Amino acid sequence: MHKVSDVKVEQDILRINKRIASENRELFDSNKITAFNVMGAIGSGKTCMIERAIEELKDRYTIAVLAGDVVAKYDSDRFSAHGVKSIPVSTGKECHLDAHFIEHAIDHLDLSSTDILFIENVGNLICPSDFDLGEHKKVVIVSVSEGDDIVLKHPVIFKNADLTIVNKVDIAEYVGASAEKMVKDSKTCGCDMVLSTSCKNGDGVDEWIQFIVDSMER
Amino acid sequence: MHEVTVAQSAVNIALEESEKQSAKKILLIELDIGNLALISKEQLEFWITEFLRGTIGEGTKIKINHIPGKVKCRDCGAESPVEVSEDPSLHFTVPKFECSSCGSPNTFILEGREMFVKTIRVER
Numbered sequence: 001m002h003k004v005s006d007v008k009v010e011q012d013i014l015r016i017n018k019r020i021a022s023e024n025r026e027l028f029d030s031n032k033i034t035a036f037n038v039m040g041a042i043g044s045g046k047t048c049m050i051e052r053a054i055e056e057l058k059d060r061y062t063i064a065v066l067a068g069d070v071v072a073k074y075d076s077d078r079f080s081a082h083g084v085k086s087i088p089v090s091t092g093k094e095c096h097l098d099a100h101f102i103e104h105a106i107d108h109l110d111l112s113s114t115d116i117l118f119i120e121n122v123g124n125l126i127c128p129s130d131f132d133l134g135e136h137k138k139v140v141i142v143s144v145s146e147g148d149d150i151v152l153k154h155p156v157i158f159k160n161a162d163l164t165i166v167n168k169v170d171i172a173e174y175v176g177a178s179a180e181k182m183v184k185d186s187k188t189c190g191c192d193m194v195l196s197t198s199c200k201n202g203d204g205v206d207e208w209i210q211f212i213v214d215s216m217e218r
Numbered sequence: 219m220h221e222v223t224v225a226q227s228a229v230n231i232a233l234e235e236s237e238k239q240s241a242k243k244i245l246l247i248e249l250d251i252g253n254l255a256l257i258s259k260e261q262l263e264f265w266i267t268e269f270l271r272g273t274i275g276e277g278t279k280i281k282i283n284h285i286p287g288k289v290k291c292r293d294c295g296a297e298s299p300v301e302v303s304e305d306p307s308l309h310f311t312v313p314k315f316e317c318s319s320c321g322s323p324n325t326f327i328l329e330g331r332e333m334f335v336k337t338i339r340v341e342r
Contacts, residue, residue, distance in 0.1 A: 011231045013333040190315045
């Protein structure tokens with residue numbers, strides 16, 4: 001006789017990622033590291049914004065970077081050129097970093113001497129929003145050249161961000177985008193802290209640095 | 219988005235549980251998927267079906283429960299449903315995260331991002 005029965009499973013599909021992310025966060029906490037997950041579309045200015053922060057802060061803090069990309073060497077080399085430890089995390093066809101990538105990448109860092117860890121995610125506004133890496137702060141960088149309806153197209157990633165940076169505001173008029181609309185949309189999505197920046201000419205970069213320093217006082 | 223990853227993980231969970239139950243066949247997999255999880259249900263169902271081929275789950279029925287979004291207000295503490303409205307000018311759906319009680323956008327997501335394997339029906 002076959003017996004049919006319903007079995008309660010109640011298992012989170014992303015449970016493994018969440019467990020590893022918690023372990024990463026505990027490791028960061030025990031080493032007094034503040035970790036930033038920097039997300040945003042391809043070409044939004046993630047690498048440039050992290051480089052700016054490195055230049056401003058490297059004399060006061062020990063900084064390390066995990067450079068996530070489908071081919072990570074190029075961005076990682078840019079970070080290394082600033083004199084900080086950078087680990088390339090090549091994801092191949094994966095469109096986002098997950099906690100498992102980070103767990104292995106941090107093996108190559110001297111955690112006890114690190115104060116700030118920047119994790120540059122793969123250029124994507126969709127998938128990274130579901131994968132906790134163990135970071136303390138989520139930052140989303142969006143540029144005016146992506147079109148000023150980009151925020152409303154991806155509300156969840158902005159909803160869960162601690163900081164939104166609307167970048168390349170200096171070229172907004174040339175690409176026909178309203179930076180003000182993008183700031184307003186980010187706030188409508190529930191991200192309270194929004195900065196308008198131009199990584200190129202330095203507008204708003206001081207506020208970005210201040211956000212990083214404030215985040216370290218946890 | 220990453221439906222393939224999610225499908226593979228759901229299949230692993232279902233097969234592990236069915237092994238624990240010494241099941242001969244999986245007849246049904248029931249999933250809870252939040253409306254704010256950004257998952258295409260059709261894609262998810264397709265990939266789960268494909269990954270189960272050649273296993274004791276081949277041909278199983280898949281039931282997906284849609285979990286509506288809910289936010290809690292940091293200002294007034296009220297809980298509100300997340301309404302998802304069609305915006306014809308933008309050709310996509312826009313979830314409204316504002317508090318329905320006081321109108322504040324300062325809310326956080328309570329429900330709607332879940333991705334769970336809820337139950338499986340097995341034949342022993």
